[in-house]
Amino acid sequence: MPTPLEKPAATAPEAGQGAAGVPPRIVPKAHAPRLRALDGLRLVAALMVAAYHYGGRDGDVTAAWGGSPRHQFPTLHSWFAYGCLGVQIFFVISGFVICMSGWGRPLRSFFASRASRLLPSYWAAVIIVTAVFALPTVAYKAVSPSDALVNLTMLQQPLGVDRVLGVCWTLWAEIRFYALFALCIVLPGATRQRVILFCASWTMAAAIAQAADEPLLNLVLMPEYAPFFVGGIGLYLVHRDRRDAYAWGIVGVSWLIGQHYAVRGLWHAPNPDFFSYRPAYGIVLIVTLGYLAVAAIALGWLNRVNWRWLTVAGALTYPFYLVHEHLGWVAIKVYHRDLGIPSYGTFLLTVATMLLLAWLLNRYVEERLAPKLRGALSRPRP
Template sequence: MSAPPAPDTGPMSPAGTGPIPPAAATAPTPTPPPAPGTGQEPSAERTAKAAVRGGGHPVRLRALDGLRLLAALMVAGYHYGGRGGEITEAWGSSPRAQFPTLSSYFAYGCLGVQIFFVISGFVICMSGWGRPLRSFFASRVSRLYPAYWVAIILVTGVFALPWVAYEAVSPSDALVNLTMLQQPLGVDRVLGVCWTLWAELRFYALFALFVVLPGATRHRVVLFCAVWTLGSALAEASDLPLLDVVLMPEYSSYFIGGMGIYLLHRFGHDALAWGIIGISFLIGQHYAVRELWHPAGVDAFSYRSATGVIAVVAFGYAAVTLIAMGKLNWANWRWLTVAGALTYPFYLVHEHLGWVAVWALHQELGIPSHGTFALTVLVMLGLAWVLYRCVEQRFTPVIKRSLSTVRL
């Protein structure tokens, strides 16, 4: 498993997104809700006043950037030390043998994806508010694709090297991967983590169609959350593949929870927003436990307790909620902005190129497992920084400007 990317003017999604591309971590401070029963949104003037602090500068939610990186590192820990598969070949033995104590904790790292999805619901609701469809479309495409295209080319090229033990996908499949639609088309994936991007794309499409296109309002977002929650339950009950693909019942609750948290952030304490958050958490923990819990057994490498799974999911919801309510504004260190910016490219490259790095450092150079783990993470973060500086910063604005002039 893996996680999603980052959005707009700030560090990562989900995708997301995520995994995870997220939107900007710059957001307005909460504004008071409209008078009960009026059915009116706050005026643009009130919203603009609430959106600035000290000289008219937007408040940057740097703690959200830090949470993104934490979620990405959780996923990396899972891929390097909390599961079997190809990473076993890189280590030369099971990660359980390499990390006898830590492997059981690394196994929970896959839940970083669920945290990414909650962040993505918050961030996409924030970045899409008050935006025309064309602008929203341009921001998502320009944010998701540049680093993704380079990651596809990098992994395909490295795996094609004769001394690398892992097999590259066919040239035709690699080309299809550039569309980010390889999963529904049944094509071999270049990046294992791209399944989360497919979930992010479907969320973006639903949000664009039912919120951005008609215009984002509190009532419209509440209605969208309610209808999507009910539709997801019906999709689960009906067992119709098309509904499952469109409504994503196993992931929708996390995106919905993030949107509920954004309503809390924008309008203050609100029974409806708290209700959306609470219901989405109750449903989300159900799917997380159902999909990720394994009964205890001598062969159950990825054993996780149901209580542990629930606790990690609850941590994700609680952390995003605390950030939204301003309780973590003290975590305003400038380096968190850079950390958030590295999250999406790190998420894209860390798994497959990490296999090669682990093999080279551990088996070829003989570096102990803990040192190899730390060095691999640092190397992947360094590569992410290069992708951010040389690819995202250079090409994202160009693509965004070009698409912003396209008529939809």
């Protein structure tokens, strides 16, 4: 997931060339202001996904409610069904943030930043969910001890191991994006020309992979997710220079392709056997609003949205995202079926409980372990 943001500023040498015609590397400002509106958007996307998991689909959550969520939320369930598109918005934000945080940063520092951001809360979430699901009073199936250990590597999905966290499939997409960006941009050094070439090459290669239908190419190039990451990168280039025609071209092409994959993956014809009907225009609208929200932040239109509490919201987003689904099922059962709290009250209480747990993870896991892990990974070795 995206990390806390530091806004780099373009410097004069970017317009020219360095020695021997090599584009210069641009180092970000050390104390640039935080884009708090982006923190808020991240939390909105996480809450969208939570609404989908709690009330926008059938599945394990049905057992928690004691019936289909469509009966618990007869009016809102059709709106909650759009919440899964929060993932696509996350990927756009991730492209923006990773390009920003990786610009001017050496590979060791980039890797240390990513690992220290992702791993502490992830390890804690895997341990907590595994322990809770192992309780005899919890009816959900726990993974085997061996599979739980593999989950700590974040490689459970390619290894075909049962997942402890249902949402970790998105982390596997993020890791592949980080690897591509690190090899193509961070390792040689970020420049505008190199980033544009990366976006164009990845877009073309992903289209070829889709046409070839080759599993290995699809695994590496992620045709269905690449447009959103590329769109976020393009929006970061817009953030650096709003008059950059190439950046706007990257954003436009990525939106056109991204809405196609979103519609293809989530649309279906009206059918009573489906949980809810998401018309194509609704999917396109949500994807478009996600792009427009990040674009508004990139252009500085939301700079006045600078409330300090948004920093806290941004810090809670990742741990909330990790724990909300599986532990949310347990909370829903306790609040709704055991304590008899009405559906809407249960929904709000479950979200609040998961936010509280996210705060605890941020306060007592991330804030303590992340700096130590970052320091250990950043320290040069002889």
